[in-house]
Amino acid sequence: MTTARDALLDKAMAHVAAHGMSDLSLRELASAIGTSHRMLLYHFGSREGLVAAIVASMEQTQRDALAVLADDAASPREVIERQWAQLTDPSVLPFVALFFEVLAMAVHERPGTEGFLESMTEPWLDEAMAAGQRLGIDPDRDELRLGVAVSRGLLAEVLASGDVTGPTRSLQRFLDLWEAGSAT
C-alpha cells in the first residue's frame, strides 16, 4: 500500500533533489508539491523528521541500486561501468548532487543526518568484497575504496562542469590502469 506519507515523501525527494535541501523550508516545499506545511508536520512530526525521512530514503535508494548492480556482477569493471551509466543519467544526477549536500550536512552533524556518514562507504566495500569473492577474486579493500572514490570524484566533476564525456573518458583510463595493474 502506498500511504499518503510515502506519496508526499516521493514528491519531496524530487523537489529536494532539484532545489537542494539545506535551506529547505516547510512552507516552500509544501506549496511546491501541492500540500500545506501543516500536512508535512502532520506526517513527519517536525522539520527534522522530514529531513531524516529524506536522508533515509536516499540511503535506501542507494542500497537497492547497489544490490542490483552487485547481484548480476560479471566483472568489477562492468559493475563500475553500469553504476556510472546509472548515476550519470540526467534524471539521477540531481540525487548525486543531493548526496554531496547531505555529506556536507552530515559532517556538520545537522539534525536528521545521523548515521549517514557511517553508511556512506563501508556497506559499499563490504558488498564489493563479498561480490568479489563470489567471483573467485580476493579483492583488496584499499583498491575497492579507490574505485568508489574515483566514481565520486568524477561525479563531482560531472556536476560542476555539466559535461559527462570528459569524466567518462577519465573513468575508462582508470579502469584500464586498474586491469593492467591487477593482471600484474
Added chain:
Amino acid sequence: MTTARDALLDKAMAHVAAHGMSDLSLRELASAIGTSHRMLLYHFGSREGLVAAIVASMEQTQRDALAVLADDAASPREVIERQWAQLTDPSVLPFVALFFEVLAMAVHERPGTEGFLESMTEPWLDEAMAAGQRLGIDPDRDELRLGVAVSRGLLAEVLASGDVTGPTRSLQRFLDLWEAGSAT
C-alpha cells in the same frame, strides 16, 4: 594593510569552515566572531556579499596553494602526495568540507557562488598541463582529471570516516597504478 574587513573575513572563514555556511545567519556568525550583524552588513553590503566574499577567499586560498605545489614540482606523484598531505591536515580538513558544501550550493546556483563551478577544475588542469610540459612530459588531460577526482573522492571519504590512513593507502595504490601504466 590589513583592513577591518579582512580581519572579519578571516574570522568568518574559520567559523564557516567549522560550522558550515549554507544555513549561515548574520547574527549568529557576528556574535560568534565578536562583532554585530550590523557590522557584517556594513562591510559586506548584504548576506549575499558576505557569502560571495567567503567563496572568493576559498578560491583564492586554493589557487595559492596550487601555485606553490605546482611551482616546485619534482614529479606528478610528488605533487599529488604533497597536496594530499596538505589537505588532510586536521587544520585544513574543515575547508575541504566547506569545498563540498559550496559545490552543492553552486550546483543549485545559490547567490554568492557564481563562477565557482567553472573555477573548480579547469584551472587545476591547465596548471597541471603547463607544469607537466615544463618537466618535459606531455600530460594527458583525461588522466590529470582522473588524478584530481581521485584526490577529491578520497577526501570525501576522509571527511566521512574520520580516518586518513585507509584513504592514504588507496591513494598510494592509485599512484602505483598510474606510474606503472604510464611507463607502459
Added chain:
DNA sequence: ACGGGAATGTACCATTTGGTACATCGTCGG
C-alpha cells in the same frame, strides 16, 4: 581645534520560520 567621513551602536521593520490549538470534514465500522 575643528570639520568630516569612516566606524559602530540602538532601535526598529516587515517577512518568514517551525510549531500548535482548534475546528471541520469525510469515511468506514458498528
Added chain:
DNA sequence: CCGACGATGTACCAAATGGTACATTCCCGT
C-alpha cells in the same frame, strides 16, 4: 445511521531573519 477517528484547513504564535534609519563616537587631515 451515527460515532469515532484520521485527515485537512484556518488562524495564530513567538522567535529569528536580513535590512534600514538615525544617532553617535572616533580619528585623521587641515
